Amino acid sequence: MTTIDRCRVCARRAVAPELGTLTARTEDGTATGRGAQLCESIWACAVCEASRRAEDTHELTTAALRWLARGGTLIAGVLTTRHAPTDRLDDLLCALMGTRRHVDETTGEVTERTPGAYQRLLSDPGFYGRAEAVSTWRRKDGTVGQSVRPPAPGLRHEIGYVGMARNTEITRSKAGGYHPHLNTLVFVGGTLDGTPAKGTVTGTFDPAPEALERFEDWLRGFWASALRSIDPMYETSTECDRRDCKCGGKGHGVQLHVITSPDDKALIDYLTKAGGETAKSVQADVDAAKGAAAETAHSTAKAAKGKSMTPFQILDRLWAIEHDGLAEADAPGYGTTEQCRGWWLEYETATRGRRAFELTRGLARHTDLAGELEAYRYQEMHRRLLGGVVLTSVAHGQVAEAGSDFAVAELVAARREADVAELVADAGGRADHARVVDEAGAAEWVESLAEVMAAKARQRAAERAEWDRLAEAGHGLVPCEPCGGTGHREEYAAIHGGQCFPCGGTGRVIGDADDDQEHDG
Incomplete structure (x- = not known):
């Protein structure tokens, strides 16, 4: 029902198809995922919202305690x-x-x-105060007058x-x-x-x-x-x-x-x-x-509280009615399905950007928050993984499409990784596309993912270098309306079917997110 394309496919594709995805158990007994492509929408995606709010809360808690x-x-x-x-x-x-x-x-x-x-x-x-202001003017006799308004604190x-x-x-x-x-x-x-x-x-x-x-x-x-x-x-x-x-x-x-x-x-x-x-x-x-x-x-x-709903509770109500088959009178919240869909669309449109x-x-x-967020993300990404299950990119897509991806996480958290193969088969996939790994296997998979992502980063850097070379050669810009006129080089357009390099024809440049936060990307 979302109008945001990347939100529609969030966690349904692997960033490295050759490796698939990993769902692993952490020391605190919960399950965490690696290798799925996320939409990073803090407004419209419940999963990405939770992780990004956790980052914001950590950053602000640190700032508050230090102050x-x-x-x-x-x-x-x-x-x-x-x-x-x-x-x-x-x-x-x-x-x-x-x-x-x-x-x-x-x-x-x-x-x-x-x-x-x-x-x-x-x-x-009244709050910020006023800085000193100097006004000058020329009189009719040619002389210059000047007045100074002293600074005023707020x-x-x-x-x-x-x-x-x-x-x-x-x-x-x-x-x-x-x-x-x-x-x-x-x-x-x-x-x-x-x-x-x-x-x-x-x-x-x-x-x-x-x-x-x-x-x-x-x-x-x-x-x-x-x-x-x-x-x-x-x-x-x-x-x-x-x-x-x-x-x-x-x-x-x-x-x-x-x-x-x-x-x-x-x-x-x-x-x-x-x-x-x-x-x-x-x-x-x-x-x-x-x-x-x-x-x-x-x-x-x-x-x-009370008779209010958060936007994600609107989705909860829709899920209860349309997926679980509850009657509107028995589902949490209020409103018909048509009303809830309209309210969500209004919310999604109003918050975008x-x-x-x-x-x-x-x-x-x-x-003193410099580097704090990066350190927090590093710690989260390098938490000790005690074991889990690796799905091929095909199996991951099938499980996600069947709505069973959360069931995979629940099985891994409960130390039932071996049962994930049956879940894949129920989703129309092959049971041998689910591979159970121990702690060493999970660490090896994470290391392989890091190597693949590093190689992709080097490839992007090479593409940007080629972009700069074309710019230095003086080639003209082809306007790109989707991304606000950033433009792309004529040679790149000819080679890549006319798509803009920064946005790929999507209108969104690398690292952009719905809310345009300063620490995005």
Whole structure:
């Protein structure tokens, strides 16, 4: 049902057909896969979403713990917009996160993106401050006049703002329709030499409670005003008279929670694995930072509460009805199959091309995250594999097409690798296309995959070198509309049937992903 081609074939093809795929058991008793081509869609693919959210959560947890250990302060927040059942999800996301750049396929006219309430927040003078401005003009008598507007600090200077992490969470309720909101983690309490994007943190301090309160009051008013300027129907409340409401009478557009560390030294010892036994005072810090990071970065994996559904729960309902044969009244969630399919298509279309998770510029540097994500990925890829089963590329495709790929993982996790051959036969394949391997065999297969992928990387590098050679020779560019006019060389077009080298005629260059995250590729 998806409109994303690469999502439709996710995990159904082997990246190295000559090797097939490996499903192996890890030390923690779970099963992991190697060698399948993944779509990497954080919005539309439940499997890829889980792995990428795990990466984001790890990265943000590390940043949060390091900032607390340094003496900084965190503010966990939720920013939302008023919504109604008749509101289109794309319109709500545009109000929160801005419109997307659009190129008209017929006329070629380009419509640049416009900022949403979130982007306006980061650049508003009341928060960011104003730099010194010098104005000059020429008088009628020919003399030149000049005035200087001195720099004015903003609220970010009072609270020591150094950066923010932002994740988009989307649910759908029966009464209110789609409800997108932004989960944020704000890093404050830092002394900056320069701007948050390009400056350097020279120290930390405890923001005064009055400054934090002024920031919260300003944020509530600004957020409601920014949404009102986009569409008055989206304006959030700044006060509430509901009894015992969790907003505390402050309105429902903004929720903030301040997190500090009561024992910075003990937390540093914990992070550096120094000091022997972990101090008890650290556990609260670790729990708070991990909880805030998971709430911010991994929120779409949570189950929605009450009568709401997450997008993947919409798919769960469809699967229960269309695959498992449950009646609509007995399936989890709500809505007819036609409605659920329409809601999913709306979600998939509205989120395409948007970033699901991002760190503001400079935050990774302020929290020493350089190389952290790569190290995490390396550890995940080099986990000890205790044994498993290797499927040929044909058998893997047959099992995936039959919807039995998760059953393979379950059998491997349960130490029943020998039963996978029967699963392949049931899917219409040959039982001898499933080969059980022990720990040494799994390690040998992974090493072979690494060699094949390295060879493919060398081949791509050679193709790029040839591309550069053609460019230096001065050959003209043939416009490539699918990938936005990047273009390809005439010789390459003649040899390869007119397909663009960067995108292969698909419109997507190497390393692109739906959400265009900074650390993709």
